[in-house]
Structures are given as structure tokens and as C-alpha cells.
Amino acid sequence: MTELVEHRELFIGGELTDPLGTGTIEVVSPHTEQVIGRVPHASRADVDRAVAVARRAFDEGPWPRMPLAERIAVISGIKDAIAVRHEEIARSISSQNGSPYSWSVLGQALGAMMVWDTYIGIARDFTYEEHRAGAIGPILVRREPVGVVAAVMPWNVPQFTAASKLAPALLAGCTAILKPSPEAPLDSYILAEMAQEAGLPEGVLSILPADREVSEYLVGHPGVDKVSFTGSVPAGRRVMEVASRNLTRVTLELGGKSAAVILPDADLESSLAGIVPVAWMNNGQACVAQTRVLAPRSRYDEIAEALTAAAAALTVGDPLDPATQVGPLVTSRQRQRSLDYIAIGQEEGAKILTGGGRPAGLDRGWYVEPTLFGDVDSGMRIAREEIFGPVICLLPYGDEDEAAKIANDSEYGLSGSVWTADVERGIDFARRIRTGTYNINTFSLDMLGPFGGYKNSGLGREMGPEGYGECLEHKTIHLPAGYGDNGDN
Numbered sequence: 001m002t003e004l005v006e007h008r009e010l011f012i013g014g015e016l017t018d019p020l021g022t023g024t025i026e027v028v029s030p031h032t033e034q035v036i037g038r039v040p041h042a043s044r045a046d047v048d049r050a051v052a053v054a055r056r057a058f059d060e061g062p063w064p065r066m067p068l069a070e071r072i073a074v075i076s077g078i079k080d081a082i083a084v085r086h087e088e089i090a091r092s093i094s095s096q097n098g099s100p101y102s103w104s105v106l107g108q109a110l111g112a113m114m115v116w117d118t119y120i121g122i123a124r125d126f127t128y129e130e131h132r133a134g135a136i137g138p139i140l141v142r143r144e145p146v147g148v149v150a151a152v153m154p155w156n157v158p159q160f161t162a163a164s165k166l167a168p169a170l171l172a173g174c175t176a177i178l179k180p181s182p183e184a185p186l187d188s189y190i191l192a193e194m195a196q197e198a199g200l201p202e203g204v205l206s207i208l209p210a211d212r213e214v215s216e217y218l219v220g221h222p223g224v225d226k227v228s229f230t231g232s233v234p235a236g237r238r239v240m241e242v243a244s245r246n247l248t249r250v251t252l253e254l255g256g257k258s259a260a261v262i263l264p265d266a267d268l269e270s271s272l273a274g275i276v277p278v279a280w281m282n283n284g285q286a287c288v289a290q291t292r293v294l295a296p297r298s299r300y301d302e303i304a305e306a307l308t309a310a311a312a313a314l315t316v317g318d319p320l321d322p323a324t325q326v327g328p329l330v331t332s333r334q335r336q337r338s339l340d341y342i343a344i345g346q347e348e349g350a351k352i353l354t355g356g357g358r359p360a361g362l363d364r365g366w367y368v369e370p371t372l373f374g375d376v377d378s379g380m381r382i383a384r385e386e387i388f389g390p391v392i393c394l395l396p397y398g399d400e401d402e403a404a405k406i407a408n409d410s411e412y413g414l415s416g417s418v419w420t421a422d423v424e425r426g427i428d429f430a431r432r433i434r435t436g437t438y439n440i441n442t443f444s445l446d447m448l449g450p451f452g453g454y455k456n457s458g459l460g461r462e463m464g465p466e467g468y469g470e471c472l473e474h475k476t477i478h479l480p481a482g483y484g485d486n487g488d489n
Contacts (some may be wrong), residue, residue, distance in 0.1 A: 005037040005092075010046055011207040013053035014200055018047045020045040025182045025209055030098040030328035031365045032405065035185045037096070042203040042208035044217050046179075050206035050397040051223040052149045053185060054175040057203025064145050064173035072120055075171055077198030078191075079116035082159075085194070086110050089159055089187055094319040097155050098327040098366070099282050101320050102427035108159050108280070115163035115463075118447035122468050123171040138479040143472040145173035147225030150218050152239070153188075155181035155330055156231045156285045162191060162453075164462045165228045171202065172471040174226075179218055183330050185209035214215040222246050229253070230287075232386075233411075233456050240459070251460035251470050253287070256414030259436065260290035263400065263420040264298055268306055270441075271419035276310045278417075278443040280370050283388035284326050285334070287447065287457075288415040288437070292376075292383060293394050294403050300396045304374050307394060308353040310388045311370045312446055315439040316359045328366040329389055335366035338367070338389030341372060345391075351375045353394070372377065386412070404432045411455030416442055436461070 005027075009016040021043025029036045042050075058064055063071070082089065089112075090104035099108060130141045151165035162178060169176045180188040188207045195205050208218070211441035212235075219227050220242040229239045230253040243250050260275045262268075281289045295303040319327030329335045342356050355371030370389055375385050376393040383393045397403040407416060417439035420426045436453045437445065445451060450466035452458045463466050 003135075004035065005186050007037075007039045007186075007189055010040050010042055011189070011205075012045060012046065012050050013057070013203040013206055014196060014339060015202075016192070019043065020049065022160070025185060027096055027186055027444050028184070028195045028331075029095060030330055031095075031320075033364055033366070037301070039185045040190070042210040042214055043183070044214060044484055046208055047210075047214060047218050047221060050177050050208055051148065051218075051221050053203040054121075055223045056144070057061060057201065058148055058175045061175075061201055062177060063201050063204050064175070064377055068123065068164075068171075071171055071173065072124060073118060074198050075120060075167065078194050079113055079120065081194035081197065082113040082116065085190060085261075088115065089190055090188060091320065092187040093158060093184065094327070096186055097158075097285070097330045099156075099285075100324045100327050102322050103282060106427055108157060113350070114162040115160060115187035116167045117449050118463075119171055119468060122448075122465055123168075126465065126468060132476070135368050137481045138476040138483050139480060142430050142477065143469070143473040144475055146471050146473050147174060148223060149176045149228060149461055149471065150179065150224045150227045151176055152164070152179045152215055152227065152229045152231070153181050153217065155183035155214060156282060156287075158184050158187055159191065161230050162188070164467070165230075166205070168462075168468045168471045169228075170200075170208045172468065174471055175204045176206075177218065177224075178205065179215050180207065180209045182211050184342075185489055206218050208230045216242055219243050219248075224248055228462075228470075230365055231264070236458070251452075251462065252458045253462060254414075254456060254458045255388075256287045256289070256410045256453065257292060257384065257386055257410050258288060258290050258415040258417070259292040259294055259433075261294040261403050261407055261418045261429065262296065262299075262303060262417070263403075263418060263425065263429070264296045265421040265425075266419040267421065268299070268303060272306055272310050274419065274441065274443060275417070276307070276314075278328055279392045280311070280314060280390050283329060284338075284392075285330065285388055290415070290417055290443070291387065291392055292407075293392060294406055295394060296403075297398055304394055305354060306463065311372045311392070312354045314370045316369065317362065326370050326390055329368060330366070332366050334389060335368055338368045338371075338387060338391055341382055341385070341387045341389070342368075345380065348380045348382065350380060350382060355390070378409050384410065400429065404429065411456045414457035415439070434466040448473055
């Protein structure tokens with residue numbers, strides 16, 4: 001029996017404090033369907049309070065004015081604490097959203113630690129002031145913190161996403177309000193403890209679990225200078241609409257329908273060893289999951305047989321069992337969404353090669369078998385719409401031109417991969433695909449490279465110096481003619 005985790009206070013401005021509202025969020029295990037946690041539901045009044053303390057901390061407090069080395073020392077404390085508590089963090093996340101524990105250790109906890117660590121290096125090496133010989137005289141270009149950042153979180157990778165938003169904002173000197181998803185708020189209290197112990201000054205960070213209505217109020221708050229959002233395309237459009245009323249800057253990391261393209265010369269065994277884990281990554285609940293697999297017609301039957309066997313062999317079960325490769329979906333709503341799309345795929349004429357229902361022996365929990373559709377056409381809904389579940393489409397193609405056309409035939413453009421015996425051929429193919437990140441004979445998300453999407457997959461970038469720059473404003477200072485000629489700069 002899992003112990004009930006209960007929090008009665010909100011983390012506002014660095015302190016646990018009584019909420020101003022009376023609402024409560026219940027966290028339900030996707031494995032047992034039992035309540036495993038309760039936290040306060042932040043109200044609009046709590047948002048007002050958090051924005052006020054963040055505004056004061058930015059406008060008047062020490063954090064933006066602190067030497068960078070001192071901010072780095074504080075942020076390093078958060079990063080080091082994750083290293084110590086990574087197993088606890090992984091268990092908390094897996095119990096809430098169903099992520100397989102082995103994946104949570106690497107992708108949810110240690111992956112978040114890597115994001116914090118990488119941004120520390122980026123901040124240390126970043127150029128904050130730059131002298132230029134302007135067109136009409138010398139100028140000084142400065143990069144300064146953007147202000148109060150609202151970071152709105154998804155439930156699928158909460159700590160990784162929190163790190164990708166908070167690390168650049170805090171290191172740049174911004175203050176922040178983190179809004180966890182109501183499906184997965186428990187691990188955010190671990191983050192609050194780590195931030196408090198690391199010595200973040202008063203007002204610099206608040207954490208407000210809440211639903212969509214309160215999130216919208218935060219996004220539209222006039223005291224917020226920047227919104228960083230990760231979630232669905234419809235929600236991203238709404239964020240952009242609400243934020244635009246105040247001309248608030250936005251970064252949006254939205255959905256994906258990424259294609260893994262197997263070229264005719266690819267080694268099938270090594271290709272599938274790379275594709276399968278990222279097709280069914282995080283139970284299919286990952287925006288970068290390779291949910292379309294493109295196979296040459298000349299090898300279609302061979303690939304279909306091998307991919308079917310690999311999918312059928314995946315271990316499905318309790319997300320806290322280290323042997324589990326695919327766990328339950330986060331909510332009954334998400335499970336039904338996957339089942340609905342499976343029915344749609346069948347109605348469209350696609351063929352289920354494996355899966356399609358509830359796994360045997362798992363009568364409780366929000367489980368869906370790892371499912372593979374064959375005979376899929378790129379015009380089908382299952383090939384075009386983001387399912388966000390363990391449902392993968394296998395599509396045939398003729399030549400490379402058709403493969404590139406199918407890969408690009410999507411409203412999304414977040415990720416993708418190509419598998420080939422010739423890396424140079426893979427690079428040429430990658431240049432043809434309109435996505436923000438791409439992989440050749442591998443799958444990776446490198447924290448030193450910019451991450452984000454083309455088309456409906458988002459706006460702006462996270463990670464790398466580019467992601468850090470999203471938390472900074474540019475200021476041009478015009479200097480008098482002749483300044484610097486005698487070494488006075």
C-alpha cells in the first residue's frame with residue numbers, strides 16, 4: 001500500500017505558507033487508481049501574491065544584482081541535491097504519471113540534473129556585454145534578465161521541463177513562478193525543498209499547483225514578463241492569445257508526430273534497437289517520441305515482422321518495477337484517448353500488427369498494450385494527429401524523395417531520425433526535414449543544442465545558449481564618438 005503524500009501549504013517566494021484558497025488537488029496512481037497524494041490548489045489570490053513577491057524580488061531584491069558566480073553557487077546547490085535525491089524524485093514521478101522507473105531515473109531525475117549543470121556552464125561562458133563599432137559610432141550591447149518568468153509545466157516530464165525553464169531564468173537573474181500540472185505536483189515539493197536548502201533569496205521562486213483556469217490567470221497577469229509553456233498545441237495557442245494582451249514574451253514547446261525513417265541500406269537490428277525505445281518512450285507520452293516509422297517498400301514485410309516482434313516483447317506493468325518498459329497512461333482520460341485512436345485507425349483501414357487493447361493480467365490501472373499499426377497512409381488521422389500514447393504507425397514509402405515528403409507531411413516539426421549505413425547520406429536527408437531537432441542512427445536531446453519546433457511544434461527555443469538567450473533582453477548603449485580609442489573601454 002503506497003503511503004499517502006499530503007501537503008497543506010504552498011511554496012511562495014521561498015517559504016511554505018497557507019494557501020489563500022480552499023481547493024485541493026488529489027493525485028491518483030495510474031497503476032492502482034487509488035489516491036496517493038493531496039496538495040493545495042492555488043487560487044487567483046495565490047497567483048497575485050506570488051507575482052507580487054516575484055516582482056519585488058526582481059525589481060528591488062538582490063538576485064538580479066548578485067554577481068553571477070554567487071547565483072551559480074546557489075543553482076549548483078539545487079543540481080547537487082538532485083544527484084543525492086534522484087531515486088526519490090524518480091519514484092515520485094513514476095507513481096504519479098506512470099513513467100517506468102528505470103526511465104524516470106535517467107530521463108526524469110538525472111536528465112534534469114544534467115540540464116541544471118549544462119546551463120551553469122552556459123551562463124558562466126555567456127557574453128553579457130559586447131562592444132561594437134557601430135555604423136555611426138561605438139555601441140555597447142548588453143543582455144539583461146527579462147524579469148518575472150511564468151513557467152507552465154506538463155505532467156509527462158515534470159522535473160526535466162522544470163529544469164529547462166527554471167535553470168536559464170534563475171541563472172540569468174530572473175525570478176520565477178512554476179506552475180506544475182495537477183496530475184503530477186508531488187515532485188515539485190521536493191524541488192521546493194532543494195531550492196530552499198540551496199539558499200534562493202526571498203521571492204525568487206514560487207510553485208503553484210493549479211488547473212487550467214488558474215494557469216490562464218497566471219499567463220495573463222500583467223506582472224509577468226515572460227511565459228514559458230510546454231503542452232499541447234491547442235493549449236499553446238491559448239497561452240499565446242492570453243499573453244498577447246500584455247505583449248508578454250512567450251516560448252512554446254508543443255506537440256510532435258516525429259518520423260523515424262529507415263533507409264534501404266540500414267542495418268535492421270541496430271536500427272530497431274534504437275527506434276523501439278524512443279517510439280514507446282515514456283509509454284508514448286513524449287512529444288519527441290518517434291511515433292511514425294517509415295519503411296521502404298522493398299523491405300516493408302521484413303521491417304513489419306521485426307518491429308511487431310519487438311513491440312510485443314516489451315514488458316508492461318507496474319511503473320515502480322525496474323523491469324517495466326511500458327507503464328500505464330497518466331489518467332483514465334489519456335487511456336481512453338489512445339483507445340479511441342486505435343478504433344479510428346481500424347475504421348480508416350489500418351491493420352493492428354500487435355496490441356490494441358488492455359494488457360493481459362492488468363485488470364486495474366490505465367494500461368494500453370504497446371500497439372503497432374501497419375498499412376498506414378499518411379493521410380490517416382492516426383498518422384497525422386498526436387495520440388500521446390503507446391500507438392505507433394508503420395508507413396511504407398518508395399524512394400527517398402517520397403520518404404522525405406511523408407516525413408514533412410505533418411503540421412508538427414519537433415524531432416525525427418534517419419537510419420542508414422551511410423552517415424553522409426543521413427546528413428543530406430536530415431537537411432531536407434523541417435524539424436527543430438534530428439538524429440542520425442541514434443536518438444538524443446543534447447542540452448548544449450537548441451531544442452524546439454518548426455510549424456505547430458512551438459515557438460522559440462530551450463537548451464543551449466539559444467535557450468539561455470530567451471531569458472535575456474537586449475539593450476544598446478550608444479557611446480560618444482572616439483570612446484575606446486585610447487583604451488578607455
